Amino acid sequence: MELMERLETRRKTVxxxxxxxxxxxxxxxxxxxxxxLPLAGGKRLRPILAMLVADxxxxxxxxxxxxxxxxxxxxxxxxxxxxxxxxxxxxxGKKTVHTLFDETIAILAGDALFALAFExxxxxxxNDSKIRILLKDMARVVRKISExxxxxxxFENRLNVSEEEYLEMIExxxxxxxxxxxxxGVIIADGTEKQIKxxxxxxxxxxxxFQIWDDYLDVSAKxxxxxxxVGSDIKNGKRTLMVIHALxxxxxxxxxxxxxxxxxxNASLEAVNSAIALLEKVGSINYARTMAFNFTAEAKxxxxxxxxxxxxxxxxDFVDFMVKRDI
Amino acid sequence: MELMERLETRRKTVxxxxxxxxxxxxxxxxxxxxxxLPLAGGKRLRPILAMLVADxxxxxxxxxxxxxxxxxxxxxxxxxxxxxxxxxxxxxGKKTVHTLFDETIAILAGDALFALAFExxxxxxxNDSKIRILLKDMARVVRKISExxxxxxxFENRLNVSEEEYLEMIExxxxxxxxxxxxxGVIIADGTEKQIKxxxxxxxxxxxxFQIWDDYLDVSAKxxxxxxxVGSDIKNGKRTLMVIHALxxxxxxxxxxxxxxxxxxNASLEAVNSAIALLEKVGSINYARTMAFNFTAEAKxxxxxxxxxxxxxxxxDFVDFMVKRDI
Numbered sequence: 001m002e003l004m005e006r007l008e009t010r011r012k013t014v015x016x017x018x019x020x021x022x023x024x025x026x027x028x029x030x031x032x033x034x035x036x037l038p039l040a041g042g043k044r045l046r047p048i049l050a051m052l053v054a055d056x057x058x059x060x061x062x063x064x065x066x067x068x069x070x071x072x073x074x075x076x077x078x079x080x081x082x083x084x085x086x087x088x089x090x091x092x093g094k095k096t097v098h099t100l101f102d103e104t105i106a107i108l109a110g111d112a113l114f115a116l117a118f119e120x121x122x123x124x125x126x127n128d129s130k131i132r133i134l135l136k137d138m139a140r141v142v143r144k145i146s147e148x149x150x151x152x153x154x155f156e157n158r159l160n161v162s163e164e165e166y167l168e169m170i171e172x173x174x175x176x177x178x179x180x181x182x183x184x185g186v187i188i189a190d191g192t193e194k195q196i197k198x199x200x201x202x203x204x205x206x207x208x209x210f211q212i213w214d215d216y217l218d219v220s221a222k223x224x225x226x227x228x229x230v231g232s233d234i235k236n237g238k239r240t241l242m243v244i245h246a247l248x249x250x251x252x253x254x255x256x257x258x259x260x261x262x263x264x265x266n267a268s269l270e271a272v273n274s275a276i277a278l279l280e281k282v283g284s285i286n287y288a289r290t291m292a293f294n295f296t297a298e299a300k301x302x303x304x305x306x307x308x309x310x311x312x313x314x315x316x317d318f319v320d321f322m323v324k325r326d327i
Numbered sequence: 328m329e330l331m332e333r334l335e336t337r338r339k340t341v342x343x344x345x346x347x348x349x350x351x352x353x354x355x356x357x358x359x360x361x362x363x364l365p366l367a368g369g370k371r372l373r374p375i376l377a378m379l380v381a382d383x384x385x386x387x388x389x390x391x392x393x394x395x396x397x398x399x400x401x402x403x404x405x406x407x408x409x410x411x412x413x414x415x416x417x418x419x420g421k422k423t424v425h426t427l428f429d430e431t432i433a434i435l436a437g438d439a440l441f442a443l444a445f446e447x448x449x450x451x452x453x454n455d456s457k458i459r460i461l462l463k464d465m466a467r468v469v470r471k472i473s474e475x476x477x478x479x480x481x482f483e484n485r486l487n488v489s490e491e492e493y494l495e496m497i498e499x500x501x502x503x504x505x506x507x508x509x510x511x512g513v514i515i516a517d518g519t520e521k522q523i524k525x526x527x528x529x530x531x532x533x534x535x536x537f538q539i540w541d542d543y544l545d546v547s548a549k550x551x552x553x554x555x556x557v558g559s560d561i562k563n564g565k566r567t568l569m570v571i572h573a574l575x576x577x578x579x580x581x582x583x584x585x586x587x588x589x590x591x592x593n594a595s596l597e598a599v600n601s602a603i604a605l606l607e608k609v610g611s612i613n614y615a616r617t618m619a620f621n622f623t624a625e626a627k628x629x630x631x632x633x634x635x636x637x638x639x640x641x642x643x644d645f646v647d648f649m650v651k652r653d654i
Contacts, residue, residue, distance in 0.1 A: 025470065030477040081438060085431040104412040104480060107434060108473045111408060111441070115469035118445060122463035128455035135462055136449035142442035143352065146435045150357040153431060 003321045006314065007048055010061070014047040018069045021120060025112070033101050033109035034116070038076045041092045046071040046181040049206075052318060053185030053199055056311035060189040066124055067134070067184050070117040071177060074138070077113035078145050080106055085153065086236055087265070090228040114142070126188055134184055141176045148173025155239040156263060159247060166244055167208070174214075175207030182206075198305040202315075205299035210322045212292040215240040219276045219285060221326055231272035237263025241291060242284040249282040292323045330648045333641065334375055337388070341374040345396045348447060352439070360428050360436035361443075365403045368419045373398040373508040376533075379645060380512030380526055383638035387516040393451055394461070394511050397444040398504060401465070404440035405472050407433055412480065413563055414592070417555040441469070453515055461511055468503045475500025482566040483590060486574060493571055494535070501541075502534030509533075525632040529642075532626035537649045539619040542567040546603045546612060548653055558599035564590025568618060569611040576609040619650045 004011075022038055025031045047068025055061035082088075083096040084106050090096065098106035121135060151169040155161045182203030186196045218233040219242065233240055243262065250258055261267045261275040279285050296319045306312045331338075349365055352358045374395025382388035409415075410423040411433050417423065425433035448462060478496040482488045509530030513523045545560040546569065560567055570589065577585055588594045588602040606612050623646045633639045 025474055027474045027477045027481070029481060030474060078438075081434050085434060103430075105477070107408050107412060107437075108477055111405075111437075112470050112473035114438070114441060115466050115473065118466035119463060119470065122459055122466060128459050131462065132449055132455050132458045135458065136446060139442050139445035139449060143439050143446065146439035146442065147352055147354045147357060150354045150432070150435055154354070154356060 003314070003317045004043070006317075010048050010051055011044050013062075014044045014051070014065060014068060014072070017065050018044070018047075018072060021066070021069055021073070021116070024116065029101070029105060030108060030112060033097055033105045034112050036094075036097050036100060036109075037080055037091065038073065038113075040094045042072070042076070044068075044072060045210075046075055046177060049178065049181040049203065049318065050185040050188075052311055052315050053182050054189035056306045056309055056315055057186055057189035057191040057195060061311075063125065064185050064188050066120050067188055068181065070120040070138070071181050071184070073113050073117040073120070074142060074145075075177060077110045077117070078142075078149070080110040080113065082149060085149070088228065088232065088236075093228075124188070130187055133187065137180055137183065141180045144172040144176045148176075152238065156237040158239070159259075161239040161244055163241065163244055166239060166241055170208060170211040171204065174211040175204045178207030178210065179203035192305075195305045198302045202299050202302035205295050205302065206319055206322055209292045209295035209299065209319070212241055212288050212295065213323045213325070215242060216285065216288045216292065217326070219279060231269075231276060234262055234272055234275050235265050235267050241288045242279050245284040245287045246279050246282050249284070250278060254278050254281075289323075296320070296323050330641070330644045331370070333644075337375050337378055338371050340389075341371045341378070341392060341395060341399070344392050345371075345374075345399060348393070348396055348400070348443070351443065356428070356432065357435060357439060360424055360432045361439050363421075363424050363427060363436075364407055364418065365400065365440075367421045369399070369403070371395075371399060372537075373402055373504060376505065376508040376530065376645065377512040377515075379638055379642050380509050381516035383633045383636055383642055384513055384516035384518040384522060388638075390452065391512050391515050393447050394515055395508065397447040397465070398508050398511070400440050400444040400447070401469060401472075402504060404437045404444070405469075405476070407437040407440065409476060412476070415555065415559065415563075420555075451515070457514055460514065464507055464510065468507045471499040471503045475503075479565065483564040485566070486586075488566040488571055490568065490571055493566060493568055497535060497538040498531065501538040502531045505534030505537065506530035519632075522632045525629045529626050529629035532622050532629065533646055533649055536619045536622035536626065536646070539568055539615050539622065540650045540652070542569060543612065543615050543619065544653065546606060558596075558603060561589055561599055561602050562592050562594050567615070569606050569615045572614045573606050573609050573611040576611070577605060581605050581608075616650075623647070623650050 018038060022035050025034070047065065050064040050068035050071065051061035054064045079091060080097045083091055084098045084103055088096055089099045097109055121138060122131065124131060124134070148169050152173060155165070155169065179200045180203070183196055183200035186199045215233060219231060221230065246258065247255065258275050258278050261271045299319050300316055303312055303315055345365060349362050352361070374392065377391040377395035377398065378388035381391045406418060407424045410418055411425045411430055415423055416426045424436055448465060449458065451458060451461070475496050479500060482492070482496065506527045507530070510523055510527035513526045542560060546558060548557065573585065574582065585602050585605050588598045626646050627643055630639055630642055
């Protein structure tokens, strides 16, 4: 967790700005629902990433704060809606918005957060041509996230999801927003075209590793650290890389046993643990770990476009954090 | 309906462009769900309004089509989400998205439409400084719509909603988007600051009249024309201007009878009709009609900032259409 300590000042700065940004609107219930998840915690990885990149390019990290927080708000909006869709009760160790309030308000709070992110974008202190570029990319990313979430749900009804399909899904659902954070950081810091391209790819690869690691944590982390029950993805029937890998390798009896747990929301803790044991047995958990490492190793190479600096070193460690973290 | 005939060419042009804009994304189910409501019909009032205004300012109507359709897409996104919240099965005479597919996909389809509207905004052929202005306004309008919808829902649990509160709610929920359509039309057509302000107000007043008339239609139109059951608002417990007006005027026995229907989703057609008869009896239906006429009369006065032209005349008739239409 040493890296997060080094990033603590940035996290605090980002957080203070975020709290102010969320202090909008005069419809009390909606405001409360909008604030619930963003203020329930969160690592603020996306705004921190944008800051680090802009610092590494031209020491303009601070200038990215509104932009980074717009992405953080988008991230939170998608989580609020995802939790409704996935019927999840807990997030960051706290009740999800639709559980604390109701589904109706959770839909609206998500919509309002989405709108707020774009309001913030319009206020960035960059020239107008950059606003247009960031707008186009940001809106496209949000649509990609919806597409990724739809793919994720479609997969739940299929047993033949391929690894390629999974990778496309997480690229849309998760990696695109990290790519945007890194790319936006370069744009705001007046970086070169080459830096934009390379850092966008850095963010994408980092995001791929992040999501695979997130799936890995779901079966390996402790509930207390995770802030939600272990094995939720299995109960929700998610086709993670591990599940896709295992379905090709389990023998008939094992496969049958595994499928009795996959997507079974009423599965007991014991049943979930036996399913995880099967993933372990056929090497699927290790496979996912390795894939996560491969993506992040590739990400590191993209840092070549940055001049040497402490920030660049942190961006290097940031990659490692993504696939070592236990939260 | 004569006006709609005169607007038919515009409606067709807008529609063709809209169909093309919605032909995006490669996740089949999501795409289908996104297309369902926008292609189920609709009068396209917002894009037509933007076109008319821009034509009246400087004959630049055609230039507004992508902008107007972005607003149309936003309008549709909010309807998709509203129908989930209000549990409505029918819209434009067809199944609502969450009824045809499911709630999950309806949430996502709404989100994706929302994102698409902002992607389109980024492509407008206007200078970058205008993009920033339109972005700020458009995002703010979407948040206003969420606030208005939340107020609308909050009101359902209250018997003391005031007329002022109702007017604030419909201003956010409905009028803001019409105001944006008219304002955007002037901006894209390079109108003056005075024209921007006046036409924004025209759109707002028009939208207020439109919404009050919409509420009026819910109790007075035929189901076939309406595309949904008559009296839905009453069954949903909506605090319309008529309901607010009546609650202050019904005697104890009538009030009791009225409240047994208001918000009762299982109320029979007979019960709904008797509630409507009570609204009629105490003059609430007439009161709403008059209010709608007052708003639109005010709207017409704002047209003074436009040079004389056929388009200006149509904008005058457009106001009348809003409070004479039976669909």
